[in-house]
Amino acid sequence: MKKFSLLLAALLAIVSCGGGKKASPKAVVIYFSQQNSTKAVAETIASSLGAPTAVIEPVVPYDGDYGQTVQRGQQEIQSGALPEIKPLSVNVEDYDIIFLGYPIWFGTYAPPVKTFLTNAHLDGKKIVPFCTFGSGGLNTSVNDLKALLPNSEILPGYGVRAARMDAVASEVDYFLRSNGYIEGDFTPLPAFSGQSPVTEAEASIFDEAVKDYAMIKAKAKTVCQRDIPSGKEYLFTATNLTPEGEESETSIQVYVTVPDGGTPVFTQVLR
Numbered sequence: 001m002k003k004f005s006l007l008l009a010a011l012l013a014i015v016s017c018g019g020g021k022k023a024s025p026k027a028v029v030i031y032f033s034q035q036n037s038t039k040a041v042a043e044t045i046a047s048s049l050g051a052p053t054a055v056i057e058p059v060v061p062y063d064g065d066y067g068q069t070v071q072r073g074q075q076e077i078q079s080g081a082l083p084e085i086k087p088l089s090v091n092v093e094d095y096d097i098i099f100l101g102y103p104i105w106f107g108t109y110a111p112p113v114k115t116f117l118t119n120a121h122l123d124g125k126k127i128v129p130f131c132t133f134g135s136g137g138l139n140t141s142v143n144d145l146k147a148l149l150p151n152s153e154i155l156p157g158y159g160v161r162a163a164r165m166d167a168v169a170s171e172v173d174y175f176l177r178s179n180g181y182i183e184g185d186f187t188p189l190p191a192f193s194g195q196s197p198v199t200e201a202e203a204s205i206f207d208e209a210v211k212d213y214a215m216i217k218a219k220a221k222t223v224c225q226r227d228i229p230s231g232k233e234y235l236f237t238a239t240n241l242t243p244e245g246e247e248s249e250t251s252i253q254v255y256v257t258v259p260d261g262g263t264p265v266f267t268q269v270l271r
Protein backbone atom coordinates (compact mmCIF):
# COMPACT_ATOMS: atom_id res chain seq x y z
CA MET A 1 0.00 0.00 0.00
CA LYS A 2 2.85 2.31 0.94
CA LYS A 3 4.54 1.50 -2.38
CA PHE A 4 1.31 2.28 -4.23
CA SER A 5 0.92 5.66 -2.46
CA LEU A 6 4.46 6.60 -3.33
CA LEU A 7 3.89 5.65 -6.98
CA LEU A 8 0.66 7.67 -7.07
CA ALA A 9 2.40 10.70 -5.53
CA ALA A 10 5.19 10.44 -8.09
CA LEU A 11 2.67 10.16 -10.94
CA LEU A 12 0.69 13.16 -9.67
CA ALA A 13 3.89 15.17 -9.45
CA ILE A 14 4.70 14.36 -13.09
CA VAL A 15 1.16 15.13 -14.29
CA SER A 16 0.89 18.43 -12.40
CA CYS A 17 4.33 19.48 -13.53
CA GLY A 18 3.54 18.75 -17.18
CA GLY A 19 0.06 20.27 -16.92
CA GLY A 20 1.34 23.55 -15.55
CA LYS A 21 3.82 24.18 -18.31
CA LYS A 22 2.57 25.51 -21.63
CA ALA A 23 3.67 23.19 -24.44
CA SER A 24 5.77 25.07 -26.98
CA PRO A 25 4.25 25.01 -30.48
CA LYS A 26 5.52 22.30 -32.79
CA ALA A 27 7.29 23.74 -35.81
CA VAL A 28 8.23 22.24 -39.16
CA VAL A 29 10.08 23.75 -42.12
CA ILE A 30 8.51 22.89 -45.47
CA TYR A 31 10.02 24.22 -48.68
CA PHE A 32 10.47 23.99 -52.42
CA SER A 33 13.76 24.99 -53.99
CA GLN A 34 14.81 24.57 -57.59
CA GLN A 35 18.33 25.96 -57.39
CA ASN A 36 19.12 25.48 -53.69
CA SER A 37 18.99 29.08 -52.43
CA THR A 38 15.70 28.52 -50.62
CA LYS A 39 17.04 25.17 -49.43
CA ALA A 40 19.97 26.95 -47.76
CA VAL A 41 17.61 29.34 -45.93
CA ALA A 42 15.36 26.42 -44.94
CA GLU A 43 18.27 24.52 -43.45
CA THR A 44 19.46 27.58 -41.52
CA ILE A 45 15.98 28.10 -40.04
CA ALA A 46 15.50 24.40 -39.25
CA SER A 47 18.83 24.09 -37.53
CA SER A 48 18.20 27.19 -35.38
CA LEU A 49 14.75 25.95 -34.40
CA GLY A 50 15.73 22.29 -34.07
CA ALA A 51 12.78 21.58 -36.37
CA PRO A 52 12.39 18.88 -39.02
CA THR A 53 12.37 19.79 -42.71
CA ALA A 54 10.26 18.44 -45.56
CA VAL A 55 10.77 19.11 -49.24
CA ILE A 56 8.01 19.86 -51.73
CA GLU A 57 9.10 17.86 -54.76
CA PRO A 58 7.35 18.06 -58.12
CA VAL A 59 6.77 14.69 -59.80
CA VAL A 60 8.15 16.17 -63.02
CA PRO A 61 11.25 18.14 -61.95
CA TYR A 62 12.17 21.53 -63.36
CA ASP A 63 15.42 20.17 -64.73
CA GLY A 64 15.57 21.95 -68.07
CA ASP A 65 17.69 25.02 -68.71
CA TYR A 66 16.75 28.45 -67.31
CA GLY A 67 14.68 29.34 -70.40
CA GLN A 68 12.67 26.11 -70.18
CA THR A 69 12.01 26.60 -66.47
CA VAL A 70 10.88 30.19 -67.07
CA GLN A 71 8.60 29.08 -69.90
CA ARG A 72 7.05 26.23 -67.91
CA GLY A 73 6.78 28.32 -64.72
CA GLN A 74 5.09 31.20 -66.54
CA GLN A 75 2.65 28.89 -68.29
CA GLU A 76 1.75 27.17 -64.98
CA ILE A 77 1.27 30.44 -63.11
CA GLN A 78 -0.80 32.03 -65.87
CA SER A 79 -3.06 28.98 -66.21
CA GLY A 80 -3.27 28.37 -62.43
CA ALA A 81 -1.94 24.83 -63.00
CA LEU A 82 -1.12 22.69 -59.98
CA PRO A 83 1.89 20.55 -60.92
CA GLU A 84 1.72 17.16 -59.23
CA ILE A 85 3.96 16.81 -56.17
CA LYS A 86 5.30 13.76 -54.32
CA PRO A 87 3.85 12.90 -50.89
CA LEU A 88 5.47 14.97 -48.14
CA SER A 89 7.74 13.26 -45.59
CA VAL A 90 5.80 14.83 -42.68
CA ASN A 91 2.14 15.10 -41.76
CA VAL A 92 1.27 18.80 -41.44
CA GLU A 93 -1.54 17.90 -39.03
CA ASP A 94 1.15 17.15 -36.44
CA TYR A 95 2.45 20.74 -36.40
CA ASP A 96 1.14 24.08 -35.16
CA ILE A 97 3.46 26.37 -37.07
CA ILE A 98 4.80 25.89 -40.57
CA PHE A 99 7.84 27.77 -41.84
CA LEU A 100 7.05 27.76 -45.56
CA GLY A 101 9.88 28.41 -48.02
CA TYR A 102 9.80 29.08 -51.75
CA PRO A 103 11.57 30.88 -54.58
CA ILE A 104 9.68 33.82 -56.08
CA TRP A 105 8.53 33.02 -59.58
CA PHE A 106 6.80 35.81 -61.45
CA GLY A 107 6.13 37.73 -58.25
CA THR A 108 4.64 34.83 -56.29
CA TYR A 109 5.43 31.42 -54.76
CA ALA A 110 6.52 28.81 -57.31
CA PRO A 111 3.72 26.53 -58.59
CA PRO A 112 4.62 23.33 -56.63
CA VAL A 113 4.05 25.35 -53.44
CA LYS A 114 0.58 26.24 -54.66
CA THR A 115 -0.11 22.51 -55.14
CA PHE A 116 1.02 21.82 -51.58
CA LEU A 117 -1.07 24.68 -50.14
CA THR A 118 -4.13 23.64 -52.10
CA ASN A 119 -3.96 19.97 -51.03
CA ALA A 120 -2.87 20.33 -47.39
CA HIS A 121 -5.31 21.06 -44.59
CA LEU A 122 -3.92 24.29 -43.17
CA ASP A 123 -6.97 25.86 -41.52
CA GLY A 124 -6.00 27.23 -38.12
CA LYS A 125 -2.28 26.76 -38.75
CA LYS A 126 0.27 29.53 -38.31
CA ILE A 127 2.42 30.01 -41.40
CA VAL A 128 5.72 31.86 -41.46
CA PRO A 129 6.72 32.49 -45.09
CA PHE A 130 10.32 32.79 -46.22
CA CYS A 131 11.56 33.20 -49.75
CA THR A 132 14.51 33.90 -51.99
CA PHE A 133 14.33 36.07 -55.08
CA GLY A 134 16.26 37.95 -57.73
CA SER A 135 14.94 41.34 -56.63
CA GLY A 136 11.81 40.93 -54.50
CA GLY A 137 8.41 39.34 -54.05
CA LEU A 138 7.99 38.70 -50.33
CA ASN A 139 5.19 41.28 -50.12
CA THR A 140 3.29 40.11 -53.21
CA SER A 141 3.63 36.40 -52.36
CA VAL A 142 2.40 37.04 -48.82
CA ASN A 143 -0.66 38.81 -50.24
CA ASP A 144 -1.28 35.74 -52.42
CA LEU A 145 -0.86 33.42 -49.43
CA LYS A 146 -3.41 35.42 -47.45
CA ALA A 147 -5.89 35.22 -50.32
CA LEU A 148 -5.37 31.48 -50.83
CA LEU A 149 -5.48 30.59 -47.12
CA PRO A 150 -8.03 32.87 -45.44
CA ASN A 151 -8.35 30.47 -42.49
CA SER A 152 -4.65 30.27 -41.71
CA GLU A 153 -2.63 32.87 -39.84
CA ILE A 154 0.05 34.24 -42.17
CA LEU A 155 2.75 35.74 -39.96
CA PRO A 156 5.51 38.21 -40.92
CA GLY A 157 8.04 36.61 -43.26
CA TYR A 158 11.65 36.77 -44.31
CA GLY A 159 12.96 37.31 -47.84
CA VAL A 160 16.47 37.55 -49.26
CA ARG A 161 18.01 38.08 -52.67
CA ALA A 162 19.78 35.01 -54.04
CA ALA A 163 22.75 37.35 -54.57
CA ARG A 164 22.98 37.98 -50.81
CA MET A 165 23.18 34.47 -49.42
CA ASP A 166 26.15 35.48 -47.28
CA ALA A 167 23.74 37.61 -45.21
CA VAL A 168 21.37 34.71 -44.45
CA ALA A 169 22.93 33.39 -41.24
CA SER A 170 22.82 36.70 -39.37
CA GLU A 171 19.50 37.90 -40.86
CA VAL A 172 17.72 34.62 -40.08
CA ASP A 173 19.10 34.71 -36.55
CA TYR A 174 17.76 38.27 -36.12
CA PHE A 175 14.43 37.32 -37.69
CA LEU A 176 13.95 34.30 -35.40
CA ARG A 177 14.97 36.20 -32.25
CA SER A 178 12.99 39.35 -32.96
CA ASN A 179 9.84 37.33 -33.64
CA GLY A 180 10.31 35.22 -30.52
CA TYR A 181 10.87 31.88 -32.28
CA ILE A 182 14.20 31.41 -30.53
CA GLU A 183 15.51 32.87 -27.33
CA GLY A 184 18.18 35.53 -27.30
CA ASP A 185 18.75 39.26 -27.15
CA PHE A 186 18.25 41.50 -30.13
CA THR A 187 18.35 45.24 -30.68
CA PRO A 188 15.06 46.54 -32.12
CA LEU A 189 15.63 48.65 -35.22
CA PRO A 190 14.58 52.31 -35.06
CA ALA A 191 11.68 53.51 -37.22
CA PHE A 192 12.49 55.05 -40.62
CA SER A 193 12.64 58.84 -40.79
CA GLY A 194 9.89 60.66 -42.69
CA GLN A 195 10.15 60.72 -46.48
CA SER A 196 11.97 63.56 -48.13
CA PRO A 197 13.08 64.31 -51.69
CA VAL A 198 16.42 62.66 -52.50
CA THR A 199 19.60 64.71 -52.41
CA GLU A 200 22.19 64.24 -55.13
CA ALA A 201 24.26 62.08 -52.78
CA GLU A 202 21.26 59.87 -51.98
CA ALA A 203 20.39 59.55 -55.67
CA SER A 204 23.88 58.24 -56.34
CA ILE A 205 23.56 55.74 -53.47
CA PHE A 206 20.44 54.44 -55.20
CA ASP A 207 22.09 54.32 -58.64
CA GLU A 208 25.11 52.51 -57.23
CA ALA A 209 22.93 49.93 -55.44
CA VAL A 210 20.92 48.94 -58.53
CA LYS A 211 23.51 49.45 -61.27
CA ASP A 212 24.32 45.74 -61.70
CA TYR A 213 20.69 44.61 -61.77
CA ALA A 214 19.41 44.94 -65.31
CA MET A 215 15.74 44.54 -64.36
CA ILE A 216 15.70 47.79 -62.37
CA LYS A 217 15.73 50.96 -64.46
CA ALA A 218 14.40 53.64 -62.18
CA LYS A 219 15.03 57.14 -60.90
CA ALA A 220 15.04 57.75 -57.13
CA LYS A 221 12.59 60.44 -56.06
CA THR A 222 12.11 60.28 -52.28
CA VAL A 223 13.81 58.47 -49.44
CA CYS A 224 13.54 57.67 -45.76
CA GLN A 225 16.35 56.24 -43.69
CA ARG A 226 17.40 54.76 -40.37
CA ASP A 227 20.53 53.64 -38.58
CA ILE A 228 21.14 49.90 -38.46
CA PRO A 229 23.82 48.21 -36.33
CA SER A 230 26.34 48.00 -39.17
CA GLY A 231 25.52 51.15 -41.13
CA LYS A 232 22.47 52.83 -42.69
CA GLU A 233 19.33 51.55 -44.35
CA TYR A 234 17.40 53.55 -46.94
CA LEU A 235 13.94 53.04 -48.37
CA PHE A 236 13.75 54.73 -51.76
CA THR A 237 10.69 55.42 -53.85
CA ALA A 238 11.73 55.47 -57.48
CA THR A 239 9.94 56.10 -60.75
CA ASN A 240 10.38 53.38 -63.37
CA LEU A 241 12.03 54.51 -66.57
CA THR A 242 10.88 53.48 -70.05
CA PRO A 243 13.43 51.78 -72.37
CA GLU A 244 13.96 55.29 -73.81
CA GLY A 245 14.90 56.61 -70.37
CA GLU A 246 11.65 58.58 -69.89
CA GLU A 247 9.94 58.59 -66.50
CA SER A 248 6.87 56.33 -66.52
CA GLU A 249 3.77 56.49 -64.32
CA THR A 250 4.74 53.47 -62.24
CA SER A 251 7.07 53.40 -59.28
CA ILE A 252 8.82 50.90 -57.04
CA GLN A 253 10.17 50.97 -53.52
CA VAL A 254 13.70 49.74 -52.97
CA TYR A 255 15.45 48.93 -49.71
CA VAL A 256 19.17 49.71 -49.79
CA THR A 257 21.75 49.15 -47.08
CA VAL A 258 25.10 50.88 -46.89
CA PRO A 259 27.42 49.07 -44.49
CA ASP A 260 29.89 51.29 -42.62
CA GLY A 261 32.76 51.84 -45.03
CA GLY A 262 31.09 49.60 -47.64
CA THR A 263 29.25 49.99 -50.93
CA PRO A 264 25.45 50.27 -51.26
CA VAL A 265 23.49 47.08 -51.94
CA PHE A 266 19.80 46.76 -52.56
CA THR A 267 18.14 44.15 -50.39
CA GLN A 268 14.56 44.07 -51.65
CA VAL A 269 12.23 45.68 -54.17
CA LEU A 270 8.53 46.22 -53.43
CA ARG A 271 6.38 46.37 -56.54
Ligand SMILES: Cc1cc2nc3c(=O)[nH]c(=O)nc-3n(C[C@H](O)[C@H](O)[C@H](O)COP(=O)(O)O)c2cc1C
Binds near residue numbers: 033036074108133136
Ligand atom coordinates in the same frame (compact mmCIF):
# COMPACT_ATOMS: atom_id res chain seq x y z
C1 LIG B 1 10.79 30.71 -63.50
C2 LIG B 1 11.45 31.75 -62.66
C3 LIG B 1 10.80 32.94 -62.38
C4 LIG B 1 11.39 33.90 -61.54
N1 LIG B 1 10.70 35.05 -61.27
C5 LIG B 1 11.24 35.95 -60.40
C6 LIG B 1 10.53 37.13 -60.06
O1 LIG B 1 9.40 37.37 -60.48
N2 LIG B 1 11.11 38.03 -59.22
C7 LIG B 1 12.34 37.82 -58.70
O2 LIG B 1 12.83 38.65 -57.95
N3 LIG B 1 13.06 36.70 -59.00
C8 LIG B 1 12.54 35.76 -59.84
N4 LIG B 1 13.23 34.61 -60.14
C9 LIG B 1 14.53 34.37 -59.47
C10 LIG B 1 14.36 33.38 -58.31
O3 LIG B 1 13.35 33.80 -57.42
C11 LIG B 1 15.66 33.24 -57.50
O4 LIG B 1 16.70 32.84 -58.34
C12 LIG B 1 15.48 32.27 -56.33
O5 LIG B 1 16.48 32.53 -55.37
C13 LIG B 1 15.60 30.80 -56.73
O6 LIG B 1 15.43 30.01 -55.57
P1 LIG B 1 15.91 28.50 -55.50
O7 LIG B 1 17.42 28.51 -55.66
O8 LIG B 1 15.51 28.04 -54.16
O9 LIG B 1 15.24 27.76 -56.61
C14 LIG B 1 12.68 33.66 -61.00
C15 LIG B 1 13.37 32.48 -61.31
C16 LIG B 1 12.75 31.52 -62.13
C17 LIG B 1 13.50 30.24 -62.45
